[in-house]
Every structure is written in structure tokens, then in C-alpha cells.
Amino acid sequence: MAAVNHTDSRPGTFLLVGIPGLERFHLWISVPFFSMYTFALLGNLVLLFIIFREQSLHKPMYLFLSALTVADLLLSTSTVPRMLAIFWFRARGISFGACLAQVFLVHFIFVAESAILVAMAFDRYVAICNPLRYVTLLTPSIIWRIEVAAVVRSLCIVLPLVFLLQRLSYCRNHVIPHSYCEHMGVARLACTSIKVDAVYCLTITLLSVGIDVVFIFVSYGLILRAVFQLPSTGARLKAMGTCGSHLCSIFLFYTPAFFSVLTHRFGGHSIPRHIHILLANLYVVVPPMLNPVIYGAKNKRIRESLLCMLAWTGRWGN
DSSP: OHHHHOOOSSOSEEEEOSSTTOGGGHHHHHHHHHHHHHHHHHHHHHHHHHHHHOGGGOSHHHHHHHHHHHHHHHHHHTTHHHHHHHHHHOOOEEEHHHHHHHHHHHHHHHHHHHHHHHHHHHHHHHHHHOGGGHHHHSOHHHHHHHHHHHHHHHHHHHHHHHHHHHHSOOOSOOEESSSSOOHHHHHTTOSSOOHHHHHHHHHHIIIIIHHHHHHHHHHHHHHHHHHHTSSSHHHHHHHHHTTHHHHHHHHHHHHHHHHHHHHHHHOTTTSOHHHHHHHHHHHTTHHHHHHHHHHHHHOHHHHHHHHHHHHHHHHHHO
8 A cells, every 4th residue: 555655756656446346347357358459369369361462452452451450459468468467366556657658558549540540531532532543542551651641740749748648747556446547637737826737638639530530421421412413323322332431440449549538538426447447448448349340241352351261261270
């Protein structure tokens, strides 16, 4: 308990609670989380293997999908193992440096994944609205630059969060009522003003992710206009069918994220804390688990490649 009550400006250790109020159910809660994490790992690794193995999938849409897959793997792996350690072994202690690293990773991946979804929306816009220029507009070098730009933007946005946390003095309780370290959860433990942290966090959410959402809406507005100008219903359905997987990923990514942000800001007292934390935990494991399923089920090329791989594995086993 000494680690909890000392008054150093920079604590040596924080304590992660897990899901506050549901501690006695941690072992049971760990079962679905472990299952979802295992499925997410296998699904995303198989998807990556298929994309890099099949030469026919080395196209813009699939290169952006591979970037999304890597982001999903990093997001779940940076949070779920620590979460399971709390649930299984009550390993609640986390060093100040490790906590800051987790804060950086969680927010960095979130901003980067949002940018990747914008790039995928642009890819669909070019494919449907300017199909003749698709190959010339989205060359491998352009895709590489887009992905590097997404990483650089995320670094520029998220690094200040870490420095803001480092400048704070932590002389209160060092218990974090969460399963992993995130910016405002750590900042609230400070005994100095966190107004700058709160304003910066809200501002970057609105100016980065909010603008990303606007770009996605604009892209799909233009896509819908182009689709409705197609001569036949079959052509319209085929065109929109190529966007189905991306739309599902957008829904999975932004819905829980904005719900969490809005409820933290405006519904913090009306919604129980354990609901907030449980939803935050699901956010880091459910989209990574479902994205490979969505793209595998909706995309014929990926599905055929997976069946060929399974058939080859079966012959090898025999």
C-alpha cells in the first residue's frame, strides 16, 4: 500500500483496478476477453499472411487493409495482455514509464487508425468515381506516403499527451480505476490543475478524428452521388458492395469511441463507471476481432485465398 499513498511528484508505480465494481467477476470476464483476443490475433495474422502471400492482392485497397490490420494487432496487444494479467493474477502494478508508454500506444494507434479509415474512404471514392485513374492516382509510392503521413500526424498529435502527463505532480491516490492506462484516467490522479490536459484532449479529438469523420462523410456523399448515376440497379449494388466492409469497419471504430468520449464529458454521473470501463475494454478487442471476419466474408478474393490456404494445409497434413 505504500506505493498507493506516497506523495512523490512522479510515482514509481500506478495500480490498475481492472473493472471497478466487478472485481469478483474478473475471472469470468477474462474468458470472453481471452477468446476474443485469441481470435483477433489469429484472424489478423492470417489476413496479413494472405495479403502479402497473394500477388493479386498487392493493390491499394488491400495495402490499406494490411495497415488497418497492423493497427488492430498493435491496439489489442498493447492493452489486452495487461488486462488479462489483472483478471488472472491480480498483477495490478504498472510503472510510471510503462503507463506512459501504454498511453502513447493507445492514443497513437487510435489516431493512426482513424487516418487509415480516411485513406480507405479515399480509395473507394477513386475506385467508384474515377475508376480510369485508379491505378495512376494510387500508386505504391503514393500509398506509402499516405501511410507515413498517418504515422507522422499521429506522432505530432499524441506526443504532447505524454509530455503533459510528465509535467503533472501526482500526490494523490495512485490507483487508476481502469484496465489500462489512458490519458485522462492518469491525469485525474494529479494534484495540480489538469485543465490544459482536458482542453488539449478534447481539441485533438475534434480537430483530428472529427475532421477525419467529415472527410469520410464527404467521400461517401460523392460516392453515393456517383452510384445513383449508374444506369442499372445491379451496377449500383455492385458498386456499393465494394464499400460494405469499409462501412462496417467505420461503424465498429467510431461508434464506441465517440460514445466513450461523449459519455465521459456529458454523462459521467448518469452512467456507472464499470459500464464506461467495460465498453473501453471491448473497444480494444471487438473491432480487431471482427474486422478480419468482415473482410473475409465480404471479399471474394480474400475468401478464395483463405480456402486455398486451408486446402493446401490439409494436403500438407495428410
